Amino acid sequence: MQNTVVVGAQWGDEGKAKITDLLATKADLIIRYQGGCNAGHTVVVGDKTYKFHLIPSGILYEGKTCFIGAGTVIHPETFEREIQDLVKQGISTKALKVSPLASITMPYHIEVDGYSENTAKKGKIGTTKKGIGPTYTDKIARYGLKIEDLYSKEALSEKLDIILPLKNKQLKEVFGLKTYSKEEITTLCEQYADIFRPYVAFDWQDILNEAKKSGKTVLFEGAQGIMLDIDYGTYPFVTSSNPIAGGACIGSGFGPTMIKEVIGVSKAYITRVGEGPFVTELTDEIGEGIRNVGHEFGTTTGRPRRCGWFDSVVARYGMLVSGLTSMAITKIDVFDNFEEIKVCTAYKNSKTGEIYKNYPTNVFIHKDLVPVYESHKGWMSDITNCKNWDELPQNAQKYLKRLEELFEIPISIVSVGPKREQTIILK
Numbered sequence: 001m002q003n004t005v006v007v008g009a010q011w012g013d014e015g016k017a018k019i020t021d022l023l024a025t026k027a028d029l030i031i032r033y034q035g036g037c038n039a040g041h042t043v044v045v046g047d048k049t050y051k052f053h054l055i056p057s058g059i060l061y062e063g064k065t066c067f068i069g070a071g072t073v074i075h076p077e078t079f080e081r082e083i084q085d086l087v088k089q090g091i092s093t094k095a096l097k098v099s100p101l102a103s104i105t106m107p108y109h110i111e112v113d114g115y116s117e118n119t120a121k122k123g124k125i126g127t128t129k130k131g132i133g134p135t136y137t138d139k140i141a142r143y144g145l146k147i148e149d150l151y152s153k154e155a156l157s158e159k160l161d162i163i164l165p166l167k168n169k170q171l172k173e174v175f176g177l178k179t180y181s182k183e184e185i186t187t188l189c190e191q192y193a194d195i196f197r198p199y200v201a202f203d204w205q206d207i208l209n210e211a212k213k214s215g216k217t218v219l220f221e222g223a224q225g226i227m228l229d230i231d232y233g234t235y236p237f238v239t240s241s242n243p244i245a246g247g248a249c250i251g252s253g254f255g256p257t258m259i260k261e262v263i264g265v266s267k268a269y270i271t272r273v274g275e276g277p278f279v280t281e282l283t284d285e286i287g288e289g290i291r292n293v294g295h296e297f298g299t300t301t302g303r304p305r306r307c308g309w310f311d312s313v314v315a316r317y318g319m320l321v322s323g324l325t326s327m328a329i330t331k332i333d334v335f336d337n338f339e340e341i342k343v344c345t346a347y348k349n350s351k352t353g354e355i356y357k358n359y360p361t362n363v364f365i366h367k368d369l370v371p372v373y374e375s376h377k378g379w380m381s382d383i384t385n386c387k388n389w390d391e392l393p394q395n396a397q398k399y400l401k402r403l404e405e406l407f408e409i410p411i412s413i414v415s416v417g418p419k420r421e422q423t424i425i426l427k
């Protein structure tokens, strides 16, 4: 395997973790490059189910270095809890490294996220309330805290003298929330320093250099999805980081020349959690059927996911903005008992009649968009034990071939169930 980015090609929850877990067998270094504990990644191995939020799923394999990169935001308590849960399940976290440049989600970030979501009416994003947006806001505004700040008392003290007066003014006057004393934050930071101490990779440059020079295989694990990207997604209904493949460079510290393959992950249908436009959304019993059969409830928040038919406008857009070299299609088994399966090939503006083949990025026109569908016959049989392409029923093959045609890149992996072995590798 060459150095590969695995990126969600929809609105998240595409089954990225399952695909990362598969590819991790061939990787030496696995890097999470953006996002935080808003992510919910599930990996099923035998009769065990592992849930990840921050830690790369590659941790399930001993001896692989797992690195949480500079582009991530880390809530220390969640990080600690996730490690404890893994250790309880017999997984070693010795090979876990955290970039000293990663940003820290502080308690006030979570409070501000909660406040914004609870008080917003029309502009509600439907965030995970994990403090993601406010942490990235502070990072970009240049008054965030990074993990390396925890290990220099003087630097931290100087930083807090700059950050806290501003932060407290904002917390009190803008949000009407409680303020924090320097002592409180300093004590918290001491606890955070202890949490991260075994994992901080102050030698991250050596780790990256060594990987480069010795030709190690690097797997970049995306969180969220292309349509939730802060720059290319359905803004403002997005997350605050760059899940697109380009984000892998910024968030890991490797340059673009290191990346050879970009695998997009798409479900055979599409889902979304939270607010925002979703042209192929099904609010009827078909959508309900997909949700029930596909167990489409959020890993992080438990919210029911909105479900809809496969959207090739989204897939083509993802192919462009992430430079996908192939696509992995997951959860096609969810359609085993569907007589008819639809695919959206374009959007139509119901007012003007205009047809869109490219994704219209101005979300405010989406209320006028309707999907243009084509219909496919289902296969009406259980495909969860299919081991190769030839074992797939003809109608499933036809459906996949048509998707390939529509998004103009090959399908490299077909997933027919949550388990590792329920996978058909094509290329």
Ligand code: GDP
Residues within 6 Å of the ligand: 008, 012, 013, 014, 015, 016, 017, 018, 039, 040, 041, 042, 043, 044, 294, 299, 330, 331, 332, 333, 334, 415, 416, 417, 418, 419
């Ligand atoms: P991620 O956030 O992209 O990693 O995806 P999630 O883990 O949030 O959601 C995907 C869910 O679908 C998980 O519960 C997986 O175990 C499950 N899953 C992954 N691939 C398949 C598949 O091919 N078929 C079925 N039925 N479930 C799958």
Ligand code: IMO
Residues within 6 Å of the ligand: 008, 011, 012, 013, 014, 038, 039, 040, 041, 125, 126, 127, 128, 129, 130, 131, 132, 133, 222, 223, 224, 225, 228, 237, 238, 239, 240, 272, 273, 274, 275
């Ligand atoms: P994984 O990695 C699906 C969504 C939220 C909300 C928007 C902004 O499991 O695919 P945030 O808390 O990030 O500020 O919320 O993004 N969202 C996700 N949806 N899967 C995820 O992660 C998500 N992470 C964030 O529901 O709409």
Ligand code: MG
Residues within 6 Å of the ligand: 012, 013, 014, 039, 040, 041, 042, 299
């Ligand atoms: Mg998920």
